[in-house]
Amino acid sequence: ALIALLAGDGIGPEVTAAACTVLGALALDLRFEEAPVGGAAYRVAGHPLPPETLALAERADAVLFGAVGDPAFDALERTMRPEQAILGLRKELGLFANLRPARMFAGLEDASALRPEIAGRIDLMIVRELTGDVYFGDKGRGLTRTGLREGHDLMRYDEVEVARIARTGFEIARTRSRRLTSVDKANVLETSQLWREVVNEVARDFRDVTLSHMYCDNAAMQLVRDPGQFDVIVTGNLFGDILSDQASMCVGSIGLLPSASLDSEGKGLFEPIHGSAPDIAGQGKANPCAAILSAAMMLRTSLRMPEPAGRIEAAVAAAIAGGARTADLGGTLSTGAMTDAVLAALG
C-alpha cells in the first residue's frame, strides 16, 4: 500500500518519524512517499497545500499526517495560512467523518486534571462532521451600510451531509455500547433543528442503538462532570472541534490521542489530534503516542490490517502501563526514548 507522508510543521516531523519507525518494525508491505504541507510547504512552494501534495494524497491508499501551524505565518491572509492545508485536504478528499476516540490508559489516571475515579471511566468516541458547518460556508469580510468593518461565516448543513455523518455515528455505536448522543444547539440554531430532525430520521434504521440529544453547552458541562456517561457522540464540525479537544484533555494529555478522517469509502487521513506545538518543536520532547496510534488507526481502518493495528495499540498501552512517560505526562522520556519503549513492548 502507498502511504502519503505529510509531516508538516513544528513537532509534526518528529512524531510522524516515530510512527514510521514503529510501522517499519512490523515488516508490512507499505511504501511511503513524502510531500510538504503547511508552513513547510509555503516556504518551498508558496502555498500551504501545493497541487503535488494534494495529488499524492489523492493517489495514496492513506495519508499519515503530522501537524500544521506556524506563528511565523500569522500575518498572511487566512487562506494562505498553514492550517488551510488540513482544511483543504479534508474538503478535497471528501473526508467528512472525523473519528476521535478518547479513553483512559491504565496507569495514567494521575495525569488527568479530573479525579482518578471520574477520569478512569472515560472511553468514548467523538464522531465529528468535517466538511461542512461554519468551517466551509460562505465567509468573508466587508463593510456595513454605515461603513463599519464586519466579518461573517455562514453555518450551514443540508440533509445529505447530516444523514451520512449520523449513519457513521450509529454504525460506530453498534460496534461499541450502542449508545449515541447527538450534540447540537437546537434551541438557538436552525442548522441544529435540521440536524436533530435528520438524526431522528436515520435513527429509524438503527433501532438497536439508544439515541439521545444534548445541547452543546450541556455536553461541555457533562464532559467535565461525568465523561463516563458517554459512549459515542456525533456532532457538527464546530462543536466537534471544541468538545473533542476538551474530551482529550480529560484523559490527561492531548499527546496521546489519534484521529481518523474518512471519506465515504473508508479511505482516510490519520493525524494526532494535537497541533504543531511550535513551543517545543525540534527539542525531541513531543509525545509520539498520538502519531503512533494514528498509524494504528490507519492500518485498521483504511488498510484493513487489524492484526498489526492491535499489536501497536497494545504496545503503546503496555509501554504506558510500564511507566514510560514523556514530559506532557509528567515524565522525562524524549520522543525517541518513548518510541523505543513502544518498540520494546512490540517485542
Add this chain to the structure above:
Amino acid sequence: ALIALLAGDGIGPEVTAAACTVLGALALDLRFEEAPVGGAAYRVAGHPLPPETLALAERADAVLFGAVGDPAFDALERTMRPEQAILGLRKELGLFANLRPARMFAGLEDASALRPEIAGRIDLMIVRELTGDVYFGDKGRGLTRTGLREGHDLMRYDEVEVARIARTGFEIARTRSRRLTSVDKANVLETSQLWREVVNEVARDFRDVTLSHMYCDNAAMQLVRDPGQFDVIVTGNLFGDILSDQASMCVGSIGLLPSASLDSEGKGLFEPIHGSAPDIAGQGKANPCAAILSAAMMLRTSLRMPEPAGRIEAAVAAAIAGGARTADLGGTLSTGAMTDAVLAALG
C-alpha cells in the same frame, strides 16, 4: 427601585422566590412587579415573551430572572419556544454584556470533578457577548437547488459590537488581576479575524492589562487542564455559551453561579446560569444559591448597592463553608432549608 420579577419555568419560581426572601430580609427600598415569561407565558398569553412582560422589563430598574425552558413546547416552531423569551429580552433590552463569574467556594473543593488542588484555584470571569454572533444573524430553513432540506445561521459581528464587549472585558480585567484572554477561532473564521483585530485595537487604551488570544478549542482544553490560569475571558456569544457552562461545572455545580446581562448604561437582567431543570421542578430540591447570588449582582451592578450585595455574597459563602448542601452538592437540604442557612448567616 422597581424590580421586574420574571420567574419563568421549571425551578425558576422556586429559586427566584428564595432570592426575594433573602432580599426581603435586608430591608432595602425595593418594589417587585411580576410578569410571566417562557413556557408559563405561552400558556397564559400565547407567547413566551408577551408585550406586557417586555414593557415591564423596560420600565424596571433591573430584571430578576429565573429560568425558561419546558420540553412540553418542543414541538412548537423555534420562535415560539420558551427559550426565545430570554433571547428576546437580551436583544430588546440591548443586554450585550454577559458577566459570568466562576470561583471555587471554600469547602466545595470536593464537589468538583476536578482534583481539589486544581479546582481550588478557579477564580475567573467570563465576559460573553450576548446580542450578536450566530445567535442573531440571518437564519432559516430552505431547500437547495437539488431539493434537499437545508438549515443555516449566519455568524456575524461588526467592529462596534466587538469593540464594546472588548472594552467591557478590559475594564473588568482592570478591577481584577489585569489579565484578559480573548477567545476566538481566527484560524478558521473571518468573524474571528475581525474579532481579534478589533480587540487588539481596543487594547491600545488598556496598556496596563495583559492581553492574550486563544483558540476556542484550546480554551476548552485549558479550562480542564488548569482553569486557574485564567482571570478574565472575553469571547463571542456561541463560544461564551459553551465555555461558561464548562467553567461553571469545573467549580462543582451549575447551581451556584449567577450572571449579569448588562446594557450600555449598566442596567441589567440577572439570572442563575442554570436552566429550568424540569426533572426536579416543583420538588423543592433546587439549589437557590445561583439565584440569590444573582440578586446580589443586581444590587451591586444595576442598583449601586454594594454593601448589601457584599453581605449576601458573604452569607452564601458562610452557609456553604458551614456545610449547608443541597442535592446538587451531595447534600440533603431542600431549597427552603438552604435559603434558611443563608438567612441565618446573614444575621
